[in-house]
Amino acid sequence: MIDELMKRIEEKGNPTMVGLDTTLELIPRELVQQHQGTCGDPIEETLQAILAFNKEIIQYIKDVVPAVKIQVAMYEQYGWQGIRTYQETIDDAKKQGLMVVGDIKRGDISSTAEAYSSHLGGITLNHMEMDLWKEDWITVNPYFGTDGMNPFLQKCRTHGKGLFVLVKTSNPSGKEIQDLVCGNQKVYEVIGDLVEKWGMPLRGRYGYSSVGAVVGAPHPEQGAILRKSMPHTFFLVPGYGAQGGGGISLKSYFDKAGKGAVIHSARGILGAHSHDKRYVWNQFGEAAREAALAMKKEVTRYL
């Protein structure tokens, strides 16, 4: 899976991805209104607007980025209907040729992680394998340690999928636990070492493994340290734009060849239409495309 992601980044000359973390606030009011009153269920109508928005964004960015990341929480807040929209968004992104990172941050004991690993490996019913979720990658929370990770790692091997494990998160309070000093390492560095170990049997042809890490963008100096200590781990770097990271500080997440990381932005791309007066409301796709191209230019400028 890592080779495929790196190939697509190379082809598009673009180590960034767009987050379809779609909330009502990001969608033009007019689009929401178009769907109001169509079926009498406000949840269903809202989700129709969200799906229409996502599909349009996908059309406009599909030749720009190698992958999209989809934050399941933004869909889960609408209950099972929202989860259906999450799955429909994945379906559409895959049909349009994009890789999909399911940002689900699941993690549990092994029997439960086995059930969650259906995100990568599907389920088997009546001897039929069914791939219901279809994510290529998912994000996972490592708090349960190796036995909680094993079902996910197993699916990476058997189904050619990939993981991004939370190592250093982009929010201010992340340090309360992640930066605790244990002997001569911080907690997130210990987890970094575990991620390197978990990825060892899953290394691809460029030396990186299908077990990547989430490393937050507001911490470039920590990024540089982790880049060095995790030479086989590909980084997913959130927090570009809206969360404060950007520009030259992103360089530290990449290796000397300008590889080894993919930068992610959601709100800055999806909401581009609302802070650029050149666009009328139904040009939100064009606005997102331009913002995605600007992110590509900004990120690749320093590599």
Next chain:
Amino acid sequence: MIDELMKRIEEKGNPTMVGLDTTLELIPRELVQQHQGTCGDPIEETLQAILAFNKEIIQYIKDVVPAVKIQVAMYEQYGWQGIRTYQETIDDAKKQGLMVVGDIKRGDISSTAEAYSSHLGGITLNHMEMDLWKEDWITVNPYFGTDGMNPFLQKCRTHGKGLFVLVKTSNPSGKEIQDLVCGNQKVYEVIGDLVEKWGMPLRGRYGYSSVGAVVGAPHPEQGAILRKSMPHTFFLVPGYGAQGGGGISLKSYFDKAGKGAVIHSARGILGAHSHDKRYVWNQFGEAAREAALAMKKEVTRYL
């Protein structure tokens, strides 16, 4: 919320709960077969069997236990249809007068945690508040620290709900991260202190707060230490039975008055019918009830 849980534990004389972590392996084959071929969609048919099983279990245990815990992963593996069954199971448990702990172990940065907190606070659409999930409590993962917890804590205050925060998990590898020594504390003890702090504004009349902790049962000596250092934190103790904990070792999780903890078992109760020859397949409800009563007796014997 904590006062309500403690009141119900008192009323039923039973500090245990049953986990509706329902998998196909736990359901009598005959029940599954009854639903096969009814609608042509194997996912839908499987979920009908799971829901029928859950409803029967709920009928048989509703006067025995104060609450059920529902592991969302067992439903999520079936995609959006599974999530619908998860919500239907919650609905039924609440209608039958049980409290519900949603075992979802979510956790993320604050904007995302805000979306996840809909599990406790519902969502507002067109100025209408809608409570789609209806859990009374949820489990959460603390890896993001205070700002990732704030949306959940906020919903506890505004909607009278409760949390169980992962502190010490019951699986063997949990120690890889949780038992790291930072200064004079282990990571899980640092998190324990955070949980005490987060719960301070949410303390009820018995001194315990609505911010509880998940503390795994195979670690009674750690349970005793945490019981002492977290005097205001109610414990959810998983791992009774199937995961190895049980009997007198559980005593350490309770305070001197025999309060402060609730013990949880899933597989041992749901699967009771399959290892007791007195029951034919459609008596799985009776078998579960007897197993739940045995758990109650075993746990209360030492308090």
